[in-house]
Amino acid sequence: MISLAGRDVVHAWGKFVFTGVGLGLLIGVTLTMAGVYRGMVDDARVLLNNSSADLWVVQKDTLGPYAEASSLNDDVYRSILGMRGVARAANVTYLTMQVRQGSRDVRAMVVGIVTGEPGAPANLVAGRQITRSHYEAVADVASGFKLGQQIRIRRNDYHVVGLTRRMVSSGGDPMVFIPLKDAQEAQFLKDNDAIINQRNRTSINPAFNQQSVLNAVLDSQTSNPYVNAVLVQIRPGFSAEDVAQPIRQWKRLQVYTRVQMEEILVAKLIATSSRQIAMFLVILAIVSAAIVAFIIYTLTMGKIREIAVLKLIGTRNSTIASMIMQQAVGLGVIGFFVGKVAATLWAPMFPKYVLLLPGDALRGLMITAIICVLASILAIRAALKVDPAEAIGG
Amino acid sequence: MQSKGILIENMRKRYGSGDTAVDALKDVNMQVNPGEVVGLIGPSGSGKSTLLKCLGAVIEPSAGTMTLGGEIIYQDGWIIKDLRALRRDKIGFVFQAPYLIPFLDVTDNVALLPMLAGYSNIESRKRAVELLEALDVAHRASAMPSQLSGGEQQRVSIARALVNRPPVILADEPTAPLDSERALAVIRILNQMAGQFDTAIIVVTHDEKIIPTFKRIYHIRDGRTDEEAGEGRPFE
Ligand SMILES: Nc1ncnc2c1ncn2[C@@H]1O[C@H](COP(=O)(O)OP(=O)(O)OP(=O)(O)O)[C@@H](O)[C@H]1O
Numbered sequence: 189m190i191s192l193a194g195r196d197v198v199h200a201w202g203k204f205v206f207t208g209v210g211l212g213l214l215i216g217v218t219l220t221m222a223g224v225y226r227g228m229v230d231d232a233r234v235l236l237n238n239s240s241a242d243l244w245v246v247q248k249d250t251l252g253p254y255a256e257a258s259s260l261n262d263d264v265y266r267s268i269l270g271m272r273g274v275a276r277a278a279n280v281t282y283l284t285m286q287v288r289q290g291s292r293d294v295r296a297m298v299v300g301i302v303t304g305e306p307g308a309p310a311n312l313v314a315g316r317q318i319t320r321s322h323y324e325a326v327a328d329v330a331s332g333f334k335l336g337q338q339i340r341i342r343r344n345d346y347h348v349v350g351l352t353r354r355m356v357s358s359g360g361d362p363m364v365f366i367p368l369k370d371a372q373e374a375q376f377l378k379d380n381d382a383i384i385n386q387r388n389r390t391s392i393n394p395a396f397n398q399q400s401v402l403n404a405v406l407d408s409q410t411s412n413p414y415v416n417a418v419l420v421q422i423r424p425g426f427s428a429e430d431v432a433q434p435i436r437q438w439k440r441l442q443v444y445t446r447v448q449m450e451e452i453l454v455a456k457l458i459a460t461s462s463r464q465i466a467m468f469l470v471i472l473a474i475v476s477a478a479i480v481a482f483i484i485y486t487l488t489m490g491k492i493r494e495i496a497v498l499k500l501i502g503t504r505n506s507t508i509a510s511m512i513m514q515q516a517v518g519l520g521v522i523g524f525f526v527g528k529v530a531a532t533l534w535a536p537m538f539p540k541y542v543l544l545l546p547g548d549a550l551r552g553l554m555i556t557a558i559i560c561v562l563a564s565i566l567a568i569r570a571a572l573k574v575d576p577a578e579a580i581g582g
Numbered sequence: 583m584q585s586k587g588i589l590i591e592n593m594r595k596r597y598g599s600g601d602t603a604v605d606a607l608k609d610v611n612m613q614v615n616p617g618e619v620v621g622l623i624g625p626s627g628s629g630k631s632t633l634l635k636c637l638g639a640v641i642e643p644s645a646g647t648m649t650l651g652g653e654i655i656y657q658d659g660w661i662i663k664d665l666r667a668l669r670r671d672k673i674g675f676v677f678q679a680p681y682l683i684p685f686l687d688v689t690d691n692v693a694l695l696p697m698l699a700g701y702s703n704i705e706s707r708k709r710a711v712e713l714l715e716a717l718d719v720a721h722r723a724s725a726m727p728s729q730l731s732g733g734e735q736q737r738v739s740i741a742r743a744l745v746n747r748p749p750v751i752l753a754d755e756p757t758a759p760l761d762s763e764r765a766l767a768v769i770r771i772l773n774q775m776a777g778q779f780d781t782a783i784i785v786v787t788h789d790e791k792i793i794p795t796f797k798r799i800y801h802i803r804d805g806r807t808d809e810e811a812g813e814g815r816p817f818e
């Protein structure tokens with residue numbers, strides 16, 4: 189027996205290829221949407237990995253530095269360092285702000301770090317780590333900043349000495365690392381005018397009428413003893429929970445392990461985005477199904493006469509049904525490969541990381557096949573209803 | 583007596599029931615011998631298509647007896663249950679238009695029938711080519727139907743009707759779209775094939791060009807058949 193479906197496709201290849209390409213672009217969009225979600229999750233993992241921390245110590249009752257504001261005194265880390273099982277502990281600050289380079293502003297997450305301590309970027313793709321205690325920066329390549337450029341954060345200029353890759357916040361903003369002290373100051377400093385205004389207001393306030401009190405107050409207004417989190421590395425042989433427990437208990441601080449942090453980033457921060465993407469995927473699946481159903485139905489309706497003749501000369505219903513289904517699945521397969529190639533080609537052009545997992549592609553192929561089979565049901569029903577008597581006519 | 587060709591006795595067909603019932607066939611009696619081509623003529627609405635559909639086993643008669651190729655297939659109900667196989671093996675169809683499958687080449691349009699009957703692709707194509715040769719279209723064997731002339735297409739459709747060597751061929755207005763010369767060529771071929779393959783052939787027609795060629799004609803009026811002698815004029 190010859191393949192009726194195959195012969196029909198070869199005969200009407202133009203129709204199939206054009207429809208397949210159209211469907212393929214749609215499938216490409218679908219795979220890309222899945223990739224965008226995978227990219228967000230992966231960005232979160234990379235962010236956590238590169239901070240080389242095992243525990244995140246944050247203000248009590250907050251979700252930690254990536255999810256909500258957290259503020260700790262900057263001497264907390266010293267007492268944590270003295271606790272059992274702690275290898276290293278370091279302050280970090282996070283602040284999302286505009287960073288100016290030349291005439292353009294880049295929205296970035298400015299991270300205050302201590303070089304060599306947890307929180308500092310583990311791997312650089314170019315340049316070197318921050319070695320001076322002021323005015324040096326390591327930026328993510330996604331910011332567009334180049335080695336050697338001057339960037340302005342608040343009132344100070346920083347020299348870009350190193351570059352990282354894939355260090356972005358959960359919102360997708362590139363990270364810019366600067367020395368902790370600078371970052372604390374940047375976080376605290378308002379613009380010049382605001383500071384002058386505040387000083388003036390404080391000086392004329394009769395409550396501070398003693399010079400020594402006034403000086404102390406003014407001093408406190410220009411320095412910032414707070415950080416957003418303390419990142420902890422634990423000694424080999426200790427479990428994260430063993431070390432976290434006493435910190436929670438004695439320091440009245442919130443401590444998250446790596447697993448919990450990932451849970452917060454993925455489940456809480458990305459949750460809405462992922463529901464958004466899931467909604468898109470559902471709509472795209474329905475649209476693809478509708479397109480396949482419509483095309484296969486139209487192609488089948490165009491062959492009603494031939495189907496009546498085939499039935500009259502003794503072709504089984506199952507042969508005719510499988511002809512239609514094979515064509516639908518064939519269309520899906522063409523579409524899938526076009527989509528896979530398209531997604532692979534355009535994924536790197538997206539501003540945020542798009543991660544195309546082979547597993548997602550496989551799932552996509554399976555869903556496409558199922559959709560095509562379902563979509564062909566309408567056409568098959570119509571074909572099976574065709575009366576062989578129609579071939580004889582009136 | 584059992585005929586190897588076609589034997590129809592007292593066949594009736596009623597469409598619908600009750601007030602709206604239509605008695606399309608009231609009393610049809612026909613006999614066509616193997617190797618014979620008979621004409622079936624009648625005015626519009628007389629029941630020609632209905633008779634052809636009953637013979638072609640695509641609608642069920644209401645009563646009577648129908649024998650094809652020496653086998654009783656209907657006697658007040660289908661005797662043979664697998665009508666699909668019956669159509670495939672016992673009946674060849676030739677239509678007004680060739681109705682070839684547009685996505686199969688000429689050979690496979692013909693070879694499809696033996697393939698459906700379970701023959702291998704090679705055997706099926708061998709049979710197809712034999713018939714294409716007999717019908718003088720073998721030189722177009724690998725063309726697509728759309729590349730053939732109308733007359734060539736009709737010859738391919740005759741080859742398709744014959745390829746499973748059915749005892750019966752039903753031709754529904756096979757010459758309607760053809761000019762006089764081509765119409766006569768089709769009739770000549772049908773006569774030739776009837777003789778060569780011992781096939782009983784019924785040709786339903788309105789076509790004045792070919793009616794004089796039949797030796798025997800069944801006239802159907804208001805669902806009843808009369809047999810008449812035809813002119814039997816030569817068609818060469
Ligand atoms: N499916 C049907 N249901 C009800 N009545 C039908 C049906 N098919 C045909 N008839 C009726 O049966 C009668 C015979 O119809 P049939 O189609 O067999 O005529 P015909 O001889 O082929 O006519 P024509 O030369 O116009 O094609 C007509 O009165 C027609 O209206």
Ligand SMILES: [Mg+2]
Binds near residue numbers: 582630632
């Ligand atoms: Mg008719």
